[in-house]
Amino acid sequence: MAESKDIRIKRLCNYLIRSYKHSKASILFALYLNLFIRDDVEESIIEMLKEEGIEVVLVDAGEHKDLPSFFSSMDSKNIVFFVHNLEKGFPETIQFLNFKREELAEHHVKVIFWTTEEELSRISLEAPDFFAFRNRVVEFMEMPEMRSLGRDQLELALRTDYGSLDEIKASIKLKESLLSELSTDSEISEYLLSSLGILYNQLGDYNTSIGYSEKALEIATKSGHKKREADNLGVVGISYANIGHIENAIICYEKALEISREIEDRLGEATHLGNIATTYFNKGEPENALQYLEQALYIDREIGSKLGESTDLGNIGVIYRNKGEPEKALQYIEQALEISREVGNKLGEAADLGNIGLIYKDKGDTETAIQYLEQSLEIHRKIGSKLEEAADLSNIGQIYIDKGKTEESLQYLEQALHINREIGCKFGEASDLTNIGAIYAAKDDTEAALQYQLQALDIHCKYEYKEGEAVTLANIGMIYINKGEPEKALRYLEQAQQIFDSIGAYHLGDKTQKHILEIMNEM
Structure with missing residues (x-):
């Protein structure tokens, strides 16, 4: 009769607890079929080890390819390492484990390598000495019965x-x-x-x-x-x-x-702090956002999460860009870029390059801005990240608006619009329609501008993108100002301000209020 999941969990914990009590290494492999089972088993193990005073540290093999060196850099007496994403560290991770396997024993490392069947097969073939060095392989191959x-x-x-x-x-x-x-x-x-x-x-x-x-x-x-x-x-x-x-x-x-x-859960703590920071940034409260990001950065550095550290540094840079401090923003984002390249995080590298491009856009150096954004675009296309590809195309299109090259701008924005429609990203589609409408407004084609803004407004209303809805209402109000129809302009601008106030976007509401007062003074 097959062992129940609970028995296998207890068996794994017993191996680790014995190794902890006798100051010995424990090299374990946990074979899993899906993330649901892995997360469930992990939580049970963490609870059992916690009762024994043992801490669990999550390690991403994609970030720390030289795992033996990472393990030995910490005082691991009361630590058990859970290693995820082995495939992302291949082939370097396999090589380090095979050639430095003795270090795990020397430092009494206690570790569970979470592997799929493919990952485990590759380790056994390419790192046979290390695989023979293991203590146990425990399987968690359950699937729902369908x-x-x-x-x-x-x-x-x-x-x-x-x-x-x-x-x-x-x-x-x-x-x-x-x-x-x-x-x-x-x-x-x-x-x-x-x-x-x-x-x-x-x-x-x-x-x-x-x-x-x-x-x-x-x-x-x-x-x-x-x-x-x-x-x-x-x-x-x-x-x-x-x-x-x-x-x-x-x-x-x-x-x-x-x-x-x-x-x-320190990794989760850093993630949620970062999310709170992003929300305060979008509310127009950069100082609050910075406080939360600095807490996230401290935790990510403490637990050795290079991916988290680079994300935090990049986001801090974005805030300083928003605050009008481009040089300080560059310092942070360039640090983020260095780490992203160091750990092979292509998505992070592309994001950092794009943000650097936007800083140069703010400084008026449009040629350098385009160079960075095109590097970002190239990476996103190589890794097949369609959502970010569309964002790069949109950003490049907006730079061409600043350069007064409306036809080039339209080409990029229409490509972005096509991708967002292809992948079903409604928020991106609405944003592109808004930007294309702005181009037609700049060309004094108010009817075309109005059509694009109204299409964007339909999407914002349907999916309840409140901030986007308010921004588009304000844009429509400005179009009616240019058409010489102040009553209609006032109606749209007042709707925009009500939404800005209701969602706490007071920094945007203040700008809209300024336009409302100007219209009322002229009426």
């Missing part, structure tokens, strides 16, 4: 990573089909609901995302699964932020932060 679906379909249903629009829609369809066959309060239902929340967030359908994530949150809360509760709160918060419900977003992030601190 007889109507094959293994490939199940694996697709349990994924949440980016893919083509067709792939995301296929995954959504499978997840929704699975949900109809499961108990509404089961753990796998919670995972599927959470996954659907993430996927709809990626598609820009934030209200649907909130609906699924809140159902997942309810199940996680009832089951006492604290980490999943915090994760779901984070996704709900992101969706609320994207539709302009700033206060609701902050409430979600602060609850998630409280839980992460309660369960001593």
Whole structure:
């Protein structure tokens, strides 16, 4: 008879606890089939080890390819390392483990390598000496029992990573089909609901995302699964932020932060601090945002999360850019860029290059700005990141607006619009329509400008992107000013200001109020 999951979890913990008590190394492999099972098992192990005074440190192999050196750099007497994302560190990670395996024994390292079948097979073939050095391999290969679906379909249903629009829609369809066959309060239902929340967030359908994530949150809360509760709160918060419900977003992030601190999830704590910072930045409160980001940066450096550190540095740079301090912004973003390149984080590298480009745009050096943005664009195209590719095209298009080259600008913005429609990103589509409308306004083609702004407004209203709705209403108001129709302009501007005030975007509301007063003085 096969061992139950609980017995296998206890067996893993016993290996680690014995090694801790006798100051010996313990090299364990945990073979898993899907992230839901891995997260569940991890949380159980963390709770058991915590009772023995043992701390768990999560390690991303993509960030720390020389794992033996990372392990030995810490006082690991009462630490167990959980290693994730081994494939991202290949082939260097395999080489370091094979040639430096003795260091793990010398430093009494206690570690669980979480691996898929493919990763474990590659380690056994390419690092045979290290693989022979292991103590145990424990399997957690459970999958939900769905007889109507094959293994490939199940694996697709349990994924949440980016893919083509067709792939995301296929995954959504499978997840929704699975949900109809499961108990509404089961753990796998919670995972599927959470996954659907993430996927709809990626598609820009934030209200649907909130609906699924809140159902997942309810199940996680009832089951006492604290980490999943915090994760779901984070996704709900992101969706609320994207539709302009700033206060609701902050409430979600602060609850998630409280839980992460309660369960001593330092990585989660840093993530939620960063999300709170982004929300305050979008509210026009850069000083509050900086305070939270500096806390996140301190934690990410303390736990050795290079990915988190580079993200924090980049975001701090963005805030200083917004504050009108370009040189200080450059210092932070260049540090972020160096780390992104060091750990091979191509997505981070591209984001940093793009942000540097925008700083040069602010300084009036449009040629250098375009050079950096084109480097960012090239990376995004190579790694197939369509959402960010569209953002780069849009940013380049806006620079050509500043250069007075409206036709070149239109070419870039229309490419961005095409991609956002292709991948189903409604927020990006609305943004591109707004920018194209601004070009036609600059060309004094007020009718075309109005048509594009109204298309953007329809999307903002449908998906409740409140800030976008208010910005577009203000743009329409300005078009009516140029058309010599102050009454209509006033109506749209007043609607815009009401929304800005309701979502706490007072910095944008103040600008709109200025235009309202100017119209009223002239009437």
